[in-house]
Amino acid sequence: MSNPTYKWIGTRPNRPDGADKVTGRARFGADFNMPGQLIGKVLRSPHAHALIRSIDTSAAEALPGVKSVVTAKDFPDQPNVIVPTGEMQVNLRDITRNVMAREKVLYEGHAVAAVAATTEAVAREALRLIKVDYEILPHVIDVEAAMKDDAPVLHDHLITEGVKPPPEKASNIAKRMDNVKGDVEAGFRNADVIVERSYVTAPVHQGYIEPHAALASAAEDGQVQIWSTTQGHFQVRGFCSRLLNIETSQIRVTPSEIGGGFGGKTVVYLEPVAVRLSQKTGKPVKMVMSREEVFRASGPAPGGTVKVKIGAKRDGRIVAGECTVALQAGAFPGSPLGPACWTSFACYDIDNIKVVGFDVVSNRPKVAAYRAPGAPISAWGVESTLDILAQELGMDPIDLRLKNAAKKGTKTSYGPTFDTIGFVETLEAVKNSAHYKSPVKPGMARGVAAGFWFNVGADSSAAAHVAEDGTVTVISGNPDIGGSRASLALMAAEELGVDYDKVRPVIADTSSIGFNFVTGGSRVTFATGLAVVNSVKDMIRELKVRAAKTWKVDPEAVVWENGYARPAGSNVGEFEPLSLADLAASAGRTGGPINGHAQLNAQGAGPGFGVHVVDLAVDRDTGIVTIDRYTAAQDVGTAIHPSYVEGQLQGGVVQGIGWALNEEYIYNSKGRLDNAGFLDYRMPVASDLPMIETILVEVRNPHHPYGVRGVGEVPIVPPLAAVGNAVARASGVRMTELPMSPPRLS
């Protein structure tokens, strides 16, 4: 449980950027402008799959006000090299083709050309004047169809990885992954009950309300500045450097406030194009996607198929689990296949596990990370199947999970052995909750499901500065997507022993702080928090040196307590404690400015587990599902700012409810997306929902000084199956295809 001696950690102060964000003052991606800027727009493919025979830009270039037109020939081709982008990986050869189509267009919405013009109206007119000669090819949208032998092949060079011997022929199956623990066949022979089912999920969009936006300014001396809305401005810098052959330190990226990302803003779409257009015109170029472009051209989460087989003894002990997952990668290889496979049975201590995964390309936008990428899809299969098992065994669904729960010492199917985790505590918290103990209302049914996410550590840098008056600035390099400034400032205040409002957290651009990996993987409060704590420790070390100089004693004779330097003992001498303000005032005489720095690759991110309960009703005439009550419990390590931790749970739950009930990409026979807007792509609204109750189970992560675990991703994992399990119990119909929308349920 939470350490009661903390002064700041666990409190709920106002976020440092609160006033800016409730007054319209905060500047998001599209809110940046520069004098003399041009407006850039992208021409996108109307076809799902076509060869580009030629592109004629002459008429567009002749239009008054058009300053430049670029196509793939303006971007150097890239080698076949994989680079990480947060929780996903991309191939440089592919990403340059995703940014600007080269030989082929591979999905409707694929960028083919871009213009920079004096106004948006001129830019739009110029797009109409670009003539692209396409040779339309047969296309394939769905993952099962794309895996067939006679499917149209997207990439002639794509030979399935992970199969021995390698296939001789190119196909749409980019990769096969096998993940085995124990002997699954022997396990099933030993089972009293075996349940086997197949499931399908639709692709869904991250649905951030702020469209992608970037402003780039390339100067005549080769220096480039970029303002963009991104989860990782260092990644924007890295990608632009690689894709445009610009030395990395010549590029300075300033992150705007970010209007949601959920993984979808860990890759680049507009930035390299804006930079190229700016290089060619000598003017700043601003580019903003429309909502329609966001749907057609930015990364959704994959849809896929999941086959699950679980065998158990009569008493509920699971003896074998098998899962086969096939995920749509979109136009280029690289779905979140590993996480989908590895998380599938991670909640459970099972001796015999076999997981097989397939990464499959098809004529859809390249997928991007979406909150616990891949995990909700396999959990939908596994947790639904477990619910059927519980029904067949006549067991309470929480008891079934308790009987098989992973604990400290459980070896996962993908390798690591768990350290301290809180799955059992979380299951018990739900079992003892007011919600779970309450009777199910007439006409309603209750569903339960669990979920797991690894959480990530990785690279972070931070700095802490004492200002001349003794107040403190803490500098880090991760865009604040949901209140992380508050949690970083709380940890700094706690470590330093000063008030929260004396610490100002700042997010620096790529040239003003060392490298930071993306805001993703639920890593910021953990890893960047660790860097902030270490930078403050480094600053405290310096503060003690300055106090020692003031007192003419050894630095070891000084301690730092509650915001003051004090003598370590009475033998040191009689000295009045020195505050930050005192030490700042005398800094010029004791060695100059007082700063601290830290850089690290954070290890030991604590995995997180969630258990969700939902009560709902199904209207059998209309097929409408009404959520009556929802409780999400999660092992959150230490809740640094509990309101924002609750908010992560509530937000993840509602995204999961949307995934379960309504959200899907609808393609027509030509492979074009029919619902590229918020009216037809139906995300949950306030009137669809009840309050979302949360239970924060604080099982500390032993690898963080304040016990922090990542919390943001786990909560999207359980809702799909929790809702499905309740729907099955309410309607008597086990839904195996998402979304469980009114047309499917009525």
Added chain:
Amino acid sequence: MAKTHVSTTINGEPVEFLCDASQTMLDVLRDQLGLTGSKEGCGSGDCGACSVTLDNRLVCSCLILAPEADGHHIQTIEGMAQGDQLHPLQKKFVELAALQCGICTPGFLVASKALLDRNPNPTETEVRYWLAGNLCRCTGYDKIIRAVMEVAADMREAAR
């Protein structure tokens, strides 16, 4: 084509601007008048991030043509705080963490104020339906609804 001259009042101040007949009010607010607090999330009236009031009526500024503002009063998020005092809704949103990324927040605040201006005692269901035209992808709406309900209660208490 000749520009249209528009005389309007924005956040209580007289404002004149020239615009194309096809320009939306949102584009003029953001690109010409520097009032970037109103956000474009969709451009089709589905997300509510560009919410403003036109003569006290809640509208999506992306669906209003700028010439339609002629002779009318527009209220945006920039006009919500009075001097250095945040509106109670603005304060409560920060206190209750009713925002995460903050992109939808201006629209929610404008819409919530429009609700409380006409219904000081809404039920939770009324708040949820009134705000159903505003999309938030981060919060699951829970803390937003709580904030609006609490402010309504506080304002009723203060008015007694």
